[in-house]
Amino acid sequence: AQSVAQPEDQVNVAEGNPLTVKCTYSVSGNPYLFWYVQYPNRGLQFLLKYITGDNLVKGSYGFEAEFNKSQTSFHLKKPSALVSDSALYFCAVRDVSGGSYIPTFGRGTSLIVHP
Amino acid sequence: DTGVSQNPRHKITKRGQNVTFRCDPISEHNRLYWYRQTLGQGPEFLTYFQNEAQLEKSRLLSDRFSAERPKGSFSTLEIQRTEQGDSAMYLCASTTDGGGAENGYTFGSGTRLTVV
Numbered sequence: 001a002q003s004v005a006q007p008e009d010q011v012n013v014a015e016g017n018p019l020t021v022k023c024t025y026s027v028s029g030n031p032y033l034f035w036y037v038q039y040p041n042r043g044l045q046f047l048l049k050y051i052t053g054d055n056l057v058k059g060s061y062g063f064e065a066e067f068n069k070s071q072t073s074f075h076l077k078k079p080s081a082l083v084s085d086s087a088l089y090f091c092a093v094r095d096v097s098g099g100s101y102i103p104t105f106g107r108g109t110s111l112i113v114h115p
Numbered sequence: 116d117t118g119v120s121q122n123p124r125h126k127i128t129k130r131g132q133n134v135t136f137r138c139d140p141i142s143e144h145n146r147l148y149w150y151r152q153t154l155g156q157g158p159e160f161l162t163y164f165q166n167e168a169q170l171e172k173s174r175l176l177s178d179r180f181s182a183e184r185p186k187g188s189f190s191t192l193e194i195q196r197t198e199q200g201d202s203a204m205y206l207c208a209s210t211t212d213g214g215g216a217e218n219g220y221t222f223g224s225g226t227r228l229t230v231v
Contacts, residue, residue: 106157
């Protein structure tokens, strides 16, 4: 079975400050990990993924995420937040050896960046 | 190509009526997925197609739900005898990879269904 947890419903950060949105996962094999962003009344937009290789993954809009196998985490980060980063963020995981081709999404974290 | 297109954007229907949604994926994408999203939740998988073949269905997909992808292009999701619990955003996504979601999905803007 595969699962993903986003422990924070909401993250508040001031513009210009670094931001972190947390994600932990559970798989029986090796994970493929993803981050998506959703703006109001829109579909999800792909930000970045971890498949293999470097633990630090860089994605769209200046976001990056660090894969930590020992802590089973894949936290999303950005060095300097913008007000326009305010949105819903979803982490997703797929167990490569689990037999399914369908990622499981977390419940989402609302990021609010204050001017 | 303008991405994944979903129609209609909004649908209000009376309980017991049937509704049908359409998804037009990115033309070269061979895999197409349907998800359902309710307020405060992440997307929940419903079903997916590789070309015209429906390869996997979630247990969430009751007998009232049916999906098709004739000729491996656009897809339709039909809900028969709608219930208030069907109210949600229905998302369609497509991908071009050969297996799994390694390249990430491209999502449409969704169809918001309200059952009154």
